[in-house]
Amino acid sequence: MRDFPSRRRGWWARQTPRRRVFFLALGTLTVLIAVGVGAGVGVQRRKDNGPAYLVDPTTPSGPPPDAYPPNPSPNGTVWQPQANSTWQIVLGSPITIASTATSTVPDVDMFDIDLFGNSASTIATLHKLNKKVICYFSAGSYEPKRPDSGDFKKSDMGKELAGWPGEYWLDVRSSNVRDIMLKRLQLAQRKGCDGVDPDNMDGYANDNGLSLTSDDSIAFMTYLSSAATSLSLAIGLKNSLDIIPEVVNMTHFAVNEQCVQYNECKTYTPYLDADKPIFHIEYPSNSPQLSAGDVSNSCNTRVDPVSYGAGGGTGTLSTLLKKMNLDGWVQYCDGKSSTTPTES
Template sequence: MLSGTLDLSYDVNAYDIDIFDTPNTTIAELQQRGIKVICYFSAGTYEDWRTDKDRYASDIIGTSLDEWEGESWVDIRSSALREIISDRMKLAQAKGCDGVDPDNVDGAFNDNGFDLTADDQLDFNIFLASTAHDLDLTVGLKNDLDQIKDLVSHFDFAVNEQCVQYDECDVVVPFIDQDKPVFGIEYSGDKTS
């Protein structure tokens, strides 16, 4: 379940939940059952509904994402963005999350409104991993399939969306080869599942 009411009844090892929308009590309840809690947030995009949206200066907000209203790519080279992301990870730590799932970490390979390079993306993603580890959080790599071989040693797990649909499940094998978990998400046409 990726939206709607969070169903806590699943007998699983981990939940990947929204850092902003999930109360601390829910995180604590899951952990009391021995479930690891991974806290999701977007690292590579601006979302106009988030509580920290006013911290994003207009000069770091780029091209809108076609399929996601109110969401735009950001300039991952910005020190101001890195402060926002660091604070999001500190929020995850304060809420008791075991790890973080920073989303949209492939902006350099999309129409982002900036002249981002593969090296910019690699640097940003390593910043994400280092920041999480400095806060004793595990961190997952999502979306940046083109740089997995360069990033697998920095990240603790991978989250892949639609690998069956796009026939790309083999791309995350470097994580499996290093005995690191890979979480797969396959979306249906129903936005509540």
């Protein structure tokens, strides 16, 4: 058999010393280029896709869904409404306002409107007119016709709210309920709301069927406040007078219904002391045909910051008179009334 020494010795052994030097240099150069390209790709990914850990090949599909908190608002601050601010609340229907409008009806500092029913463009138009927007949602009760109603579990619900068929008290201790409310806060931020008005925080004071206590509502408000402020949203306390001392420092305003009717307005002294507004609603039984006496009685808030405000606050209640359906009609303590246009 013919011998093939070149095969026995191998390809490298057959090369001359000069050629070996050449191939060694070429190989070194190739390795350096490969390393450089790989590093360049890594830097580009960090630049385009966020944190450096995205370069890690063990994360092939990017970060987990909860890797980033919701984006903060552009200025990164939380709006603090001023005491004595003027306002209007419309929850019965979405409000209507032309993108070319030059004023609002009425011409007030702030509008409290439904989170789900009103569009981001409506809120943007109000902002163009230098109005602030608080977005309403029910945090403590299940409502059957909301877009996310199907996300609640049967175990989240307690007894039906008296007078509100199909609406049930929620277990505010439930992690599922809290997750849903976080998504609502995120929706409020995306729509451009300046603050939120979470309703039905007082399940503890009602026959809720869940053994809720005031401590449960305080803990829930603590959760909502932390989440809202992280999203640069102001947050208010709706009614729930019993927990005012515990939550006044974590809220930016209060919304009250009927403290005149029930002689409870002086309970809001901590908000007055802190110069935080109390957006106050009364529902005179004969609205909107109110006499001067009706207006006077409803506006007799019986809160005197000098007498009750030990902290020296200068605010008073921002009172308005409404119909129970919270449509566009409103009347103020100076006797002036107007109607905000709404969808029919």
